[in-house]
Structure formats: C-alpha cells, structure tokens
Amino acid sequence: EAQRVTAMRVIEKLERERRVPVMTTIENPNSTTFWRAEWYHRNYKAKNNARLAAAAAIFCLNNFAPDAPFRVEISQFLTLAVIVSIIPQVVPQFDRIFDALDE
Incomplete structure (x- = not known):
C-alpha cells in the first residue's frame, strides 16, 4: 500500500x-x-554484464594488445561465447527444453 x-x-x-x-x-x-518469466529473462542483468565484459575484452584485445599471447584465440573464444549466449533468446523453440532443465 x-x-x-x-x-x-x-x-x-x-x-x-x-x-x-x-x-x-x-x-x-x-x-x-x-507470469513467470521465460528462462532467458531470468538473471538478465547478470547475463548481460557477462556479455558486456566479454565484448569489452574482445575490443581491448583487438585494439590495445596486438602482441598479447593467444590474442586471436581468446578473442575468438569470447566472440563465440557471446554468440552462443544469445542464441536461445533468438530461437524461442528452446524455451520448453530450458524451462524443463531450470525446474
């Protein structure tokens, strides 16, 4: 009230x-x-903070550390991780599968 x-x-x-x-x-x-939110909306802030951190790391590696060891491999891994983390949000068919795993 x-x-x-x-x-x-x-x-x-x-x-x-x-x-x-x-x-x-x-x-x-x-x-x-x-209504209970879809699984990919839960912990949204934490997930997006991780994506933002990965994107920032990729940017820094590519622009400020051109001679860093494993720069290319780390950038590729982080890019793949960001893409994979977004897939379920753009492919709603996974909803039922992930909801079942979440319960």
Whole structure:
C-alpha cells in the first residue's frame, strides 16, 4: 500500500510539472496475474554484464594488445561465447527444453 501511495504521488507530481497526463496505471497486485518469466529473462542483468565484459575484452584485445599471447584465440573464444549466449533468446523453440532443465 505504501508503494502504491508513493507511486501515485510521483505520477501526480509529474503530471503537474509536465502538464501532460501520465499513462502508467497503478494496479492492485492482489488482483493481477503474475507470469513467470521465460528462462532467458531470468538473471538478465547478470547475463548481460557477462556479455558486456566479454565484448569489452574482445575490443581491448583487438585494439590495445596486438602482441598479447593467444590474442586471436581468446578473442575468438569470447566472440563465440557471446554468440552462443544469445542464441536461445533468438530461437524461442528452446524455451520448453530450458524451462524443463531450470525446474
């Protein structure tokens, strides 16, 4: 209830400041159905942080460490890891398989 009151106050403040109605609605959580997210949406921030770190490492290896040992191999491995981590998000047919593994 406290969150609902706070949200309503913020919306009212924004509407006064901007003079434009806010289209966001505040729903009663007890009357709303919540659906479990698909497996690839879970831990989304952690997964994307890993992808971002891998992409940054590839960039650094390719641009700042041209003589680093195993530079090409490490870049290729990280590139492959990023691509493989994205595949399930673009191929929804894997949903049922990964949901079964997740339970």
